[in-house]
Amino acid sequence: MADAVQTWLPGLQISARRSASRGLKQFLRHRSTIAFLMCLPLMIIIAALVIYPAFYSIYLSMLNKAQTRLVGLGNFTFLLSRDVFWMVVQQTAIFALTAVFFKALIGLVTAHLINNLPARGQRKWRGMLLVPWVIPLALSSLAWWWLFDPTHSAFNWIITGLGFHEIPWLSDPYWARFSVILVNVWYGAPFFLIMYLAALKSVPEQLYEAAAIDGANAWQKFRHITLPMMRNIIAITVLFSLIVTFANFDIVQIMTAGGPRNMTHVFATYAFMLGIRSGDLPLGAATSLFMFPILGIAAIFILRGVRKRGREIG
């Protein structure tokens, strides 16, 4: 209270003096200049290392392999005529959609389970379930690879111990697809967990109390209170995760490098193989540009969600 008066009074005195108004104008101009200067490093980084490369990528994708002459859309038509490319498109879609679905599901379930616990135990469980997300993905992919090792697989040790046949985790194309998705779900579910847990905490307790008085059961509470209250967060998280999963590189590159028979390639690893490994940068650039429209659409929806959320809160 006393502070407010102190800060408010001198302000009044200054604005009362006429000469100060010119100084204020000057100050405002000054202020926006400073603000602009403070933003300059950020703008330089983004312009030089995100926007410029993005446009340069379009130019690059229209060159021939030696980068000596323009071939127009040649790289794109070449890709579209290849069966492998269509398999990559299909596998990326399967990979991203399945993985995001299970991540969201596991995240939602575990968030609810933790939220059910007494407050004291929640932190410990949350910390434990966040471990996959804390270990750098490249290193945990290596550990998964070792778990799937063809001769020493620790999973197969259990499976054969139970009297079943060994599973060719990474050598059979379909099992390999399953394995890379499994690892992605393992890595990404904790992100959904923390997002949902935070969202669950923000749902007002009174709503559940009112529903309990009306005789609602657990499912009805979830269906009619939790879901509508969390709809926006779920949408943002799913779209965001879709982008990240869609562009994933580490898991596939480390565990299968696209094999067997190119069946597990996603856009990123295929672009890496063409662009860096085989040295055809333009073709690689063209491949990764195919990601752009899908990412763009997801980004627009996320932005809408974030803005809507901002308006709802204030």
Place this chain on the structure above:
Amino acid sequence: MTSAALSAPAKRRLGARSSLRRNRRWALITSYVFLVIFAIFFLIPPYYMIVTAFKSDAEVAHMATNPWIIADGITLDQFRILLTQTDFLTFFKNTVIVTLCVVAITMVVSVLAAFSLGRMKFWGSSVLATGIFLTYLVPDTLLFIPLFQIVKAVGLLNSYWGMVLVYPTLTVPFCTWIMIGYFQSIPKELDEAALIDGASHMQMLTKIFIPVALPGIIAAMIFAFTVSWAAFVYPMAFLYSADQQVLTVGTVTSLIRADVYKWGMLMAGALLAAAPPLVIYAFLMDYYIAGLTAGATKG
């Protein structure tokens, strides 16, 4: 225990409540059962990493014994081999240098920008704020091929300083985004008071905003640290000699290339490489989660 102490009428009266409590207890037990199942699924790879890292080579190669336990006794041989006979320490040193530089650059750039965008506003600043959020959504796998050309043109191909150049594209947008949120949540009266006391904008930032928004700054630092420690696409594409390599790529490529798969040593390397982020999270998890979820739940 409490119900035994109650008299008979009281018990009857509380019948409905105790059944509610029984339901509650069952819900709790079910929650724990499922949480244990999920925890096992989530902790298998790190557990197996640890188990393998402390085994002898002979036991790792021996197929008949239970791979999930250490039967022949704990040994530190794998760590000794890793630290003395491989380039692991070089990778570690490179990663530390790159990460420290990137965190420093990121914090300077994003705190300045966030202060300006969140608090001072200028022509086009709201468009720029949206633009920053969009940049955050551009994945590294979309940019690594054109950046390969750029890094090559600058002469930093196969040098970890190239990583210091490109990693900020991964860290700056999100750090700026969370810092804008934190700065905007600081009451306006605070900077008005500072202005009236004659503070410059720089003083306002260092004396008021940075101390007040410290939790946000810690969250942003952890984010920048995690991202540059774990980055994989850029070093995989831009670095190829062992003396310039960083931990993530070094562990999964160079250590393998050296010999047949020495899984014990590889897991020892993965464990040591994963340790710094794990330690940081163990101490600062709450800050990080608060910073990360603030963006989603607040706006």
